[in-house]
Amino acid sequence: MTAEFVYTPDIPLPGDIGLLVTRRLGGQSHGPYSNFNVADHVGDDSAAVAENRELLLNSMPAAERIQWLNQTHSCEMIQAGQEQCPNADASFSTEAGLACAVLTADCLPVLMWRLDGSAVAAIHAGWRGLANGILLDNFGELNKQGNKNSPWQAYIGPAISQQYFEVGVEVLETFFEVAPNADILEATAAASSPSKRNPLKYHLDLAAIAKAQLTSLGLANVYGGDECSFADEQNYFSFRRSSQAGDSRCGRMASLIWRK
Secondary structure, rough: OOOOOOOOOOOOOOOOOOEEEEEOOOOOOOHHHHHOOOOOOOOHHHHHHHHHHHHHHHHOOOOOOOOEOOOOOOOOOOOOOOOOOEEEEEEEEEOEEEEEEEEEEEEEEEEEEEOOOEEEEEEEEEEHHHHHHHOOOOOOOOOOOOOOOEEEEEEEEEEEHHEEEOEEEEHHHHHHHHOOOOHHHHHHHOEEOOOOOOOEEEEEEEHHHHHHHHHHHHOOOOOOOOOEEEOOOOOOHHHHHHHHHHOOOOOOOOEEEEEE
């Protein structure tokens, strides 16, 4: 039975691929980090985080270790297993038992796998990373991993939805400026809508933009993108929700993928 603090989304996965997303239920954290926070950089008690991470690893079938990252909203991707906690926002692995992981609390977690299970990747895609090419620019290197004849598939985990993600016009302009082709430009325009409260702001659908980018890379199957971290306070942390409530302290969920 899966513990309450993790779940596997209802998507088709190869039998030798493990994929989990954490909830904020259960765990040892308290206060704004309650209860299952696995981030060690947000001010939570380090012992509680360590215990939560141990509980997480113990709930992952055939996983022996987790590649944690020091995420900086960059477009840096690394091969998992080389450093303990490198500065990067994406990792890939072809090694069995080594999980790639990203931490989020509104940004997009994108998990990818070869259909034959020969390679996996985890990507932290906030709006900066998404606009600056963390998916598009890294795919060339990622596509060298595993069996090149096996297609990639992807899952987009819980993140802030368009309804709650309001940005300034400069953010939208950034996406338009860096769009590599007309299809992605059109998808970005379709994924934005003017704010009814403020004519100088827009609501942006990051999951729709990510799906458009992944489709442009040749992925025929992109799952998820329909769970909102902001709206679902019971299950998910949300930095924007916490900040709007006057306390920016906030835990993080983990999205993990590994070869069994």
